[in-house]
Amino acid sequence: xxxxxxxxxxxxxxxxxxxxxxxxxxxxxxxxxxxxxxxxxxxxxxxxxxxxxxxxxxxxxxxxxxxxxxxxxxxxxxxxxxxxxxxxxxxxxxxxxxxxxxxxxxxxxxxxxxxxxxxxxxxxxxxxxxxxxxxxxxxxxxxxxxxxxxxxxxxxxxxxxxxxxxxxxxxxxxxxxxxxxxxxxxxxxxxxxxxxxxxxxxxxxxxxxxxxxxxxxxxxxxxxxxxxxxxxxxxxxxxxxxxxxxxxxxxxxxxxxxxxxxxxxxxxxxxxxxxxxxxxxxxxxxxxxxxxxxxxxxxxxxxxxxxxxxxxxxxxxxxxxxxxxxxxxxxxxxxxxxxxxxxxxxxxxxxxxxxxxxxxxxxxxxxxxxxxxxxxxxxxxxxxxxxxxxxxxxxxxxxxxxxxxxxxxxxxxxxxxxxxxxxxxxxxxxxxxxxxxxxxxxxxxxxxxxxxxxxxxxxxxxxxxxxxxxxxxxxxxxxxxxxxxxxxxxxxxxxxxxxxxxxxxxxxxxxxxxxxxxxxxxxxxxxxxxxxxxxxxxxxxxxxxxxxxxxxxxxxxxxxxxxxxxxxxxxxxxxxxxxxxxxxxx
Numbered sequence: 001x002x003x004x005x006x007x008x009x010x011x012x013x014x015x016x017x018x019x020x021x022x023x024x025x026x027x028x029x030x031x032x033x034x035x036x037x038x039x040x041x042x043x044x045x046x047x048x049x050x051x052x053x054x055x056x057x058x059x060x061x062x063x064x065x066x067x068x069x070x071x072x073x074x075x076x077x078x079x080x081x082x083x084x085x086x087x088x089x090x091x092x093x094x095x096x097x098x099x100x101x102x103x104x105x106x107x108x109x110x111x112x113x114x115x116x117x118x119x120x121x122x123x124x125x126x127x128x129x130x131x132x133x134x135x136x137x138x139x140x141x142x143x144x145x146x147x148x149x150x151x152x153x154x155x156x157x158x159x160x161x162x163x164x165x166x167x168x169x170x171x172x173x174x175x176x177x178x179x180x181x182x183x184x185x186x187x188x189x190x191x192x193x194x195x196x197x198x199x200x201x202x203x204x205x206x207x208x209x210x211x212x213x214x215x216x217x218x219x220x221x222x223x224x225x226x227x228x229x230x231x232x233x234x235x236x237x238x239x240x241x242x243x244x245x246x247x248x249x250x251x252x253x254x255x256x257x258x259x260x261x262x263x264x265x266x267x268x269x270x271x272x273x274x275x276x277x278x279x280x281x282x283x284x285x286x287x288x289x290x291x292x293x294x295x296x297x298x299x300x301x302x303x304x305x306x307x308x309x310x311x312x313x314x315x316x317x318x319x320x321x322x323x324x325x326x327x328x329x330x331x332x333x334x335x336x337x338x339x340x341x342x343x344x345x346x347x348x349x350x351x352x353x354x355x356x357x358x359x360x361x362x363x364x365x366x367x368x369x370x371x372x373x374x375x376x377x378x379x380x381x382x383x384x385x386x387x388x389x390x391x392x393x394x395x396x397x398x399x400x401x402x403x404x405x406x407x408x409x410x411x412x413x414x415x416x417x418x419x420x421x422x423x424x425x426x427x428x429x430x431x432x433x434x435x436x437x438x439x440x441x442x443x444x445x446x447x448x449x450x451x452x453x454x455x456x457x458x459x460x461x462x463x464x465x466x467x468x469x470x471x472x473x474x475x476x477x478x479x480x481x482x483x484x485x486x487x488x489x490x491x492x493x494x495x496x497x498x499x500x501x502x503x504x505x506x507x508x509x510x511x512x513x514x515x516x517x518x519x520x521x522x523x524x525x526x527x528x529x530x531x532x533x534x535x536x537x538x539x540x541x542x543x544x545x546x547x548x549x550x551x552x553x554x555x556x557x558x559x560x561x562x563x564x565x566x567x568x569x570x571x572x573x574x575x576x577x578x579x580x581x582x583x584x585x586x
Contacts, residue, residue, distance in 0.1 A: 002060045002073075004085045011078060019078035028083040039084055043076040047179070050186070051080045058088075066186050068179040068229070136164060143206075154206050158213045162191065166221055176225035176232070185231035188218060192235070195242045204252050208243065208260055215239040215267065222276055233277050240282045247290035254294065261290045265303045271310065274319050281322065288330060297334045301327065325352040348373075349380060351389055358396055367400050374400075391420075410434055423480035444485065451477050471497040479507070488514045501526045501546070512553045520557050523550050524564055531568050537577050543568070544581040551585070561585075 002010055022028065022043060029048070031041040041051045045067070054062040065076045115123065130137055139161045143154065169184040170176050176184060191214060198207035218239060222232040246252055247260050264287050267273065274280035291300035304327045311320040324347045331340035347353040354377050361370035374393045381389035394413060401409035414431035418424050435443055455473050475494045482491040492515050495507055499522045511519050523546070531543045551561050565582050572578045 004055070004058045004060070004081065004088065007060065007078070007081050011073065015073070015075060015078060018075040019082065022075060022079035023082035028079055031080060031083050031087055039080070041080040041083065043079055045076060049076050050183075051076050053077065053080060053084060066182045068182055136161065155209050155213060158210050159217070162188075162213055162217045165191075166217065170224075174224060176221060178226040178228060181225055181227060181229055181231040184221075185235055188214065188235045189238065192238045192242060199242075199246060199249065202251055204246050204249065204256055208246050208256065208263075211239050211243040211246065212263055215243065219270075219272055219276075219279070223272060233279070236279050237282060240279065240286060244286040244289065247286060248293055257290060257294055258296075261287060261294065261299060264290070265299075265306075268303065268307060269310070274311070280319065284322075284326060288326065292333070297330070297336075300330055304330075321350040321352065324350050328353055328356070348376075351377070351381075351392075355392075355396075362396075362400065362403070365403075367404060370400055371397065391417075407434055423484075425480070425484055428481075428484060448478065448481070451481075469498070475503060479503075483507075483510060486510075492518055496522065499526060501530060505546075505549070508549070508553055513555075516554045516556065520550065520554050520560055523554070524560060528564065528568075531572070531578075534578065537581075540575075540578045540581040543578075544585050547582075547585050 008016055022045070027044045029042040029044055031039060033039050037054070039053045039055065041053070043049045043051055043065075047067070049065055049067045052062075052064045053060060060081070063073055063077045065074050067074055067076055069075075118126075127141065139157050143157050143161070165187050166176070166184065167174070169180040191210065195207045195210045195214070198204075198210065215236065218232060218235045222236055225232050227233055243260060243264065247257055247264075252260075264283055268280065268283050268287070273283055287303060288300055291297055291303075304323055308320065308323055311323065314320065324343075328340050328343050328347060331337070331343060344353055344357060348357070354373060358370050358373050358377075361367070361373065374396050377393045378390050381387075381393065394416070398410065398413040398417075400406075401413060411431060411434050414427045414434070417427035418431055419428075432440060452474065455470060455477060458473065459470050471494070475498050478494060479491065482488075482494070488511055491507060492511055495503055495511070496518070504519070504523055504526060508519065508523075527543060527546050527550075530539075530546070534540055534543055547561050547565065550557050565585060569579060569582055
C-alpha cells in the first residue's frame with residue numbers, strides 16, 4: 001500500500017532518483033486541492049505535464065500524469081508526492097483555527113468559497129468580460145446553458161470547441177504525435193464526462209449531439225495520428241459507449257432513439273470504423289441493441305443488408321462473416337426462427353454459424369450430424385488454409401469422441417494435439433490416461449523410439465551445407481516428454497550432449513537433486529566459458545547470478561564454486577567491474 005509516508009521506501013530507487021531533481025529544483029509549478037479532494041499539479045519537464053493524485057487519508061488511491069510514459073506512476077507523479085508531503089506538513093504546523101499570526105486565512109479560498117463571496121452583478125460582469133476575450137470559454141458557457149436559449153446551435157458549438165481542442169495538439173499539418181495523444185485524450189475524456197452529466201440530467205438530445213460530434217471528429221483524428229498508445233481509439237470507443245447508453249436509457253424518447261439509430265447506421269457506412277480496430281463491431285452492437293429497444297427489428301436487418309455489399313469486395317471475409325452471423329443471431333432473438341434457420345443453412349461456410357449448428361447437434365446428442373458438419377468444416381478450412389480453424393473443429397471431434405466413449409478416436413486426437421505444435425501436457429495426460437500401466441510402458445517406449453528415428457532420418461535427409469545438430473533436436477523434441485515422465489537419467493544423458501547454459505538452467509530444477517555432481521560438472525565449464533567472453537557490466541552480473549544459482553540449487557557446490565570464483569578473480573584481475581560482481585556472490 002503506497003502512502004505519503006512510505007512511497008520513498010516502496011518505489012524503485014531509479015525512479016526516485018529521477019523524480020527528486022524535479023521536486024528540489026522547483027519543477028512542480030503548483031499544487032492545489034480540488035473540490036472533490038483530488039490534488040492537482042503541474043510539473044515542468046520536456047513539456048508541462050498535468051498530474052492528479054487522489055488520497056484516502058495519507059494513502060495514495062489513484063494517480064495520473066498526461067506524460068507519454070506508460071506506467072501507473074512516473075517521475076512527475078513522484079515529484080508531486082514529495083511536494084504534497086511537504087505541503088501537508090506545512091498545513092499541519094499552522095494553527096487549528098485556520099488563521100496565521102497575521103490574522104489572515106492560512107489557506108486560499110476554493111473556487112466554490114470565492115464565488116459565494118462575489119455578488120451576482122459582479123460575477124455576471126466578469127463572465128461577460130471574460131467571454132468576450134476567450135471564445136472557448138464563451139462556447140463552453142453557451143453550451144452549459146443551452147437549455148436557456150433555443151437559438152444556440154449546440155452541434156455547431158460542440159464542433160467548433162472540439163476542433164479547436166484538436167488543433168491545439170496537432171502540428172502545422174494537423175498530425176497528432178504520440179506524446180500529444182495523451183493530453184488530447186484527457187481533454188476529450190472531460191467532454192465525454194460532460195456527456196455523461198447531460199444524460200444524468202435527462203438532457204438526452206444535447207448528450208446525443210455531443211456524442212455524435214465526438215464520434216465523427218475523433219474518428220478523423222484516429223486516422224491522422226500516431227495512436228500506438230491507443231488513446232484516440234479509446235476516445236472513439238468512449239463516444240460509442242455514451243451513445244449506446246443514450247439509446248438504451250428507458251427515459252429516452254422513441255423519436256430521439258430512432259434518430260440516434262439512423263445516425264449510427266449512417267456512420268457504419270464509413271469503412272474507417274472497420275479499418276481501425278473494432279469500432280465497426282462496437283457500432284453494430286449499439287445498433288443491434290437499440291433496434292431491439294425500439295421494437296423495430298427490420299431497421300437492423302435492413303442495415304445488415306446495406307452493409308453486406310460493402311464488405312464483399314474485401315480481401316478478408318472477417319467482417320462479412322460477422323455480419324452474416326449477427327443476422328442469424330438477431331433473427332433468433334426476435335423469434336423469427338424459421339427465417340433464422342434458412343439464413344443459417346445459407347451461411348454454413350461461416351465458421352461461427354456452423355459452430356452454432358454443431359453445438360445444437362451435440363446438445364441434442366445428434367453426434368452423426370455433428371460429425372458430418374465438422375468434417376465439411378474441416379474441408380472448407382483446409383481449402384482456405386486456416387489451420388487454426390481445422391484445430392478448433394478437431395477439438396469438437398474430441399468432445400464427441402469422449403461423449404461416445406470412442407477410445408480409438410480419443411487416442412488419435414489427444415496424441416495429435418499433444419505433439420502437433422509445441423508439446424501440450426494437457427492432451428498428453430489425456431492420451432496417457434487411456435492406457436493401463438503395462439500398456440503405457442510399451443506405448444511410451446515406442447513413442448521415444450519413433451521420435452529418435454525421426455530425428456535420425458532428418459539428419460540423413462538434410463541438404464548439404466544446412467546446419468542441423470542432432471543432439472539439440474533430440475533435446476528439443478524429448479525434453480518436455482522426459483520431464484513429464486520424470487525420466488531424469490535419460491534427460492541427463494541428452495543434456496550432457498548439448499550442455500548449453502540455457503538448457504542447463506531449464507533442467508536444473510529437475511536434475512539438481514538426483515544428479516548434483518553431474519550437473520555441477522556441466523555448469524562450471526559453461527560458466528567459465530561465459531566469463532571468458534564477458535565484456536560489460538551486464539555480462540559480469542550474469543556470470544555472478546549463475547554462480548549464485550548453482551550455489552543455491554546444487555547441494556555441496558560451495559567448494560567447487562569458490563574455486564571457480566577464485567580462478568576468475570585471478571584471471572580477470574584487471575577488470576574491476578568483474579571483481580566487484582564476483583565479490584558480491586554470497
